[in-house]
Structure formats: structure tokens, C-alpha cells
Amino acid sequence: MRIDTEIKKRPRGRPRGFDQQQALERMLVAFWDRGYAATSLDHLSLAAGLKRPSLYAAFGDKKAMYRAALNAFSERTRKEVSAALLGPNLRTALRRFYRGAIDIYLSGEDGPRGCLYVCTAAVEAIAHQEIRSDLLEVLGLIDEALAARIAIAQAAGEIPRGHSAEDLARLAAAVLHSIAIRARAGAARRQLESMARVAVALICAPA
Amino acid sequence: MRIDTEIKKRPRGRPRGFDQQQALERMLVAFWDRGYAATSLDHLSLAAGLKRPSLYAAFGDKKAMYRAALNAFSERTRKEVSAALLGPNLRTALRRFYRGAIDIYLSGEDGPRGCLYVCTAAVEAIAHQEIRSDLLEVLGLIDEALAARIAIAQAAGEIPRGHSAEDLARLAAAVLHSIAIRARAGAARRQLESMARVAVALICAPA
DNA sequence: ATTAATCTGTACTGTCTCGCACAGATATAG
DNA sequence: CTATATCTGTGCGAGACAGTACAGATTAAT
Numbered sequence: 001m002r003i004d005t006e007i008k009k010r011p012r013g014r015p016r017g018f019d020q021q022q023a024l025e026r027m028l029v030a031f032w033d034r035g036y037a038a039t040s041l042d043h044l045s046l047a048a049g050l051k052r053p054s055l056y057a058a059f060g061d062k063k064a065m066y067r068a069a070l071n072a073f074s075e076r077t078r079k080e081v082s083a084a085l086l087g088p089n090l091r092t093a094l095r096r097f098y099r100g101a102i103d104i105y106l107s108g109e110d111g112p113r114g115c116l117y118v119c120t121a122a123v124e125a126i127a128h129q130e131i132r133s134d135l136l137e138v139l140g141l142i143d144e145a146l147a148a149r150i151a152i153a154q155a156a157g158e159i160p161r162g163h164s165a166e167d168l169a170r171l172a173a174a175v176l177h178s179i180a181i182r183a184r185a186g187a188a189r190r191q192l193e194s195m196a197r198v199a200v201a202l203i204c205a206p207a
Numbered sequence: 208m209r210i211d212t213e214i215k216k217r218p219r220g221r222p223r224g225f226d227q228q229q230a231l232e233r234m235l236v237a238f239w240d241r242g243y244a245a246t247s248l249d250h251l252s253l254a255a256g257l258k259r260p261s262l263y264a265a266f267g268d269k270k271a272m273y274r275a276a277l278n279a280f281s282e283r284t285r286k287e288v289s290a291a292l293l294g295p296n297l298r299t300a301l302r303r304f305y306r307g308a309i310d311i312y313l314s315g316e317d318g319p320r321g322c323l324y325v326c327t328a329a330v331e332a333i334a335h336q337e338i339r340s341d342l343l344e345v346l347g348l349i350d351e352a353l354a355a356r357i358a359i360a361q362a363a364g365e366i367p368r369g370h371s372a373e374d375l376a377r378l379a380a381a382v383l384h385s386i387a388i389r390a391r392a393g394a395a396r397r398q399l400e401s402m403a404r405v406a407v408a409l410i411c412a413p414a
Numbered sequence: 415a416t417t418a419a420t421c422t423g424t425a426c427t428g429t430c431t432c433g434c435a436c437a438g439a440t441a442t443a444g
Numbered sequence: 445c446t447a448t449a450t451c452t453g454t455g456c457g458a459g460a461c462a463g464t465a466c467a468g469a470t471t472a473a474t
Binding site: 011012013014015017040041042052053056061062 | 460461462463464465469470471472473
């Protein structure tokens with residue numbers, strides 16, 4: 001079915017009978033719903049439509065599968081974040097940022113899923129050092145993206161410099177994290193949107 | 208060893224050979240470190256120093272044990288929160304509030320534990336409705352406690368009324384949630400304290 | 415056609431998991 | 445002392461779990 005426009009020539013033996021990216025996407029959803037520890041390889045196998053040996057061959061052991069899912073989520077999110085933050089001014093940039101996040105966090109067939117990192121990686125941080133540093137790294141990336149956008153607004157005189165861009169960025173990220181937790185806890189969309197509004201107002205407040 | 212000052216007379220049969228409260232406290236720590244799904248009854252049994260049948264008899268099944276731990280954590284936390292918020296003015300009240308939280312979140316033998324609810328209950332929210340509503344309830348209680356204290360400060364003219372007490376409370380709680388996540392992710396204490404400072408400054412800012 | 419390389423599914427391993435049955439221990443009530 | 449009630453530990457059982465060996469399937473290279 002796949003049109004062979006790619007230059008990459010086939011490897012030697014029997015080719016894969018499945019799309020690795022799509023399988024990962026389905027495993028991601030499984031992990032997102034149940035978390036790392038509660039998701040068994042049978043769940044993943046069922047979700048991806050692959051038998052366990054194929055999963056192991058393609059992704060490694062369970063922890064590697066989870067980290068691959070984390071990475072896929074991070075990549076996808078990063079693109080949406082930087083697109084949202086491109087808005088003409090900080091206020092609309094942040095509005096888009098939160099609106100996109102809330103839409104994602106409220107998605108889920110069996111209930112709102114929140115953020116894969118905040119809601120499922122955090123719990124594993126003590127037992128699994130790699131996951132802990134994966135999480136810390138992504139938290140830092142979000143902080144940095146926000147700080148960069150806020151610094152631009154400050155340089156343009158759009159908002160005052162009462163607080164550093166880094167401080168305001170961590171505050172903006174904090175509201176994001178809380179929205180993720182609250183979404184998964186079942187909070188109403190209105191509450192999440194209200195929190196976003198308040199955060200935008202406080203950060204963009206005219207001196 | 209326990210002095211029998213309590214009027215409650217002994218029940219009929221063989222008395223418990225352990226302190227139920229203390230056993231629960233140790234189970235709490237086990238759940239706090241590894242989360243609900245990854246903590247087996249053998250872990251709990253080892254932590255509490257009790258065999259599995261005693262645990263079942265005293266607490267019910269695994270989910271009941273976890274919810275009992277959640278409840279113990281919530282009770283304990285609520286007392287400390289209301290004590291901290293009793294401060295003479297909002298600024299010092301919030302400072303104490305965050306300082307106490309950061310101390311707790313950074314504790315842990317195998318790494319900082321963050322918040323039992325935010326870091327371990329959230330992941331179970333989709334699969335276990337009771338845990339989901341336990342979490343939502345506690346989030347609401349924290350919001351309310353903060354809102355009440357902030358409303359007092361507003362009524363006293365200590366801070367302006369630009370934003371409602373509820374909105375500011377949710378913002379303050381958001382910073383708390385983010386601190387919990389970041390602590391477990393391994394963020395430096397300085398960063399957590401800086402976030403607390405910024406939150407206090409923004410909420411208590413003179414008009 | 416033959417060979418080598420890779421993928422797929424079946425079936426297995428040993429370990430862990432939750433929860434409980436049961437027997438012995440320890441207390442009170444009479 | 446006897447009967448009754450509750451707690452404790454040993455040990456079981458049925459199932460889930462992660463991970464893999466192996467045989468058959470499918471492809472490219474020769």
C-alpha cells in the first residue's frame with residue numbers, strides 16, 4: 001500500500017508487515033490511558049495489533065517502548081507549542097498555547113488523559129532514573145520555549161520587566177501542569193479555561 | 208506497651224499485634240515511592256511488617272489500602288496547610304504554605320517524592336473512578352483553603368481585588384502542583400523556592 | 415534454484431501477582 | 445475450664461506478567 005517514493009532501499013530479509021510509527025502511536029495511547037506500570041505487554045500488543053515478539057524486535061523491552069512513546073509525544077507537542085507561540089503578540093500566543101493544550105488534555109475515550117509526562121511519567125521518576133531525566137528534560141524545554149517568547153515580548157516593550165522572562169515562563173508552565181492534572185482529575189473545561197485566562201492576564205498585565 | 212487510658216474496652220478475641228495507624232503510615236510511604244500500580248502487596252507487607260492476610264483483614268483489598276493512604280496523606284496535609292495559612296498576613300501565610308510543601312515534596316530516601324496525589328493518584332484516574340474523585344476532591348479542598356485565606360486578605364484591603372479570590376487561589380494551587388511535579392522530576396530546590404517567591408509576589412503585589 | 419537475512423506467530427519459561435483457606439495462637443465471656 | 449471470637453502465619457492456587465526459543469513465512473542477493 002505504501003508508495004515507494006522513498007529512496008531507502010529495502011533491507012535484506014522479509015520486510016515489516018506493519019507501520020512502525022503507527023504502532024508506536026497506538027502504544028502511546030495505551031500508556032497514556034493506564035500509565036507505564038499498569039500497561040502490560042498484552043495491552044500494548046492488542047493496541048498495536050502486533051504480537052509481543054514483534055514489539056520486542058521493533059522497540060526493545062517495555063521501558064524502551066514507553067520511552068519511545070514519551071519521545072513521540074514530546075516531538076509532537078513541541079511542534080504544536082512552537083506553532084502556537086508564534087502568535088503576533090504574547091497575549092494571543094499564550095491563548096493559543098493554552099487552548100491547544102486543553103484540547104489535548106481533555107481528549108480520551110475513557111476519560112480526559114491530561115499530559116503523558118505530567119500524569120504518567122512523574123510517578124515512575126523514583127524507580128526509573130531514565131524516565132526521571134526524560135521528564136526533567138521536557139519540563140525544561142517547555143520552560144525555555146515560553147521564556148524565549150516572553151523575552152521577545154519584553155524586548156518589544158509589550159509587557160513590563162518586573163519579573164524575569166524565566167520566572168514568568170515557569171509560572172506559565174505551572175498553570176499548564178496544573179491544567180493537565182486537573183483535566184485528568186475530571187475538572188470542568190470551564191475551570192481550565194478560566195485558569196488559562198487568569199495566567200494570561202497576570203503575565204500580560206500592563207504595568 | 209500502650210498505656211490503656213482509652214475507655215474503649217477490648218473487643219472479644221485476640222487483639223491486634225500491631226499499630227494500625229503506624230502500619231498505614233508505612234504503606235503510605237511505599238505507595239508514595241512507587242505509585243499504586245507498581246506497588247505489590249509484598250512490598251506493602253514488607254513495608255508494614257505484616258503478612259498479607261493481616262493487611263487484607265485490616266484494610267481490605269489493594270485499592271482500599273491505597274485510598275486509605277490517600278486519606279491519611281490528605282488529613283495530615285490539611286492540618287499543616289491550615290496552620291501555615293494562619294499567618295498574620297497573606298504574604299507570610301503563603302510563604303509558610305510553600306516552604307512546608309517544598310520540604311515535604313523534597314523528602315524521600317530514594318529521591319524526592321513530590322505529592323502523593325499529584326504524582327501517584329493522577330495516573331490512576333482513568334482506570335479507577337474512585338481514585339479520580341478522591342483526587343478531584345482534594346484539589347478542590349486546597350483551592351478552597353487558599354481562596355478563603357485570600358478572600359480575608361482582600362477584605363482587609365491587604366491586596367487588590369483585580370482578580371477574584373478563587374482565581375488567585377487556583378493560580379497559587381497551580382504553582383504548588385507544578386512544584387510537586389518538578390520536585391519528583393529532580394528540579395533543584397532553588398528553582399522550587401524561586402517559583403514560590405514569584406507566585407507570592409504576583410498574588411500579593413500592591414496594586 | 416539456492417542461500418542468507420529478516421519478520422511473524424505459537425508456545426514456552428520462570429517469576430510475580432492478588433487474594434484466600436486453613437490451622438494455630440491469644441484473647442474475652444461465662 | 446470451656447466456649448467463642450478474633451488475630452497471625454504458612455502455604456496454596458489460579459492467573460497475569462515479561463521476555464524468549466523456535467519453527468515457518470517472506471523477501472533480497474547470488
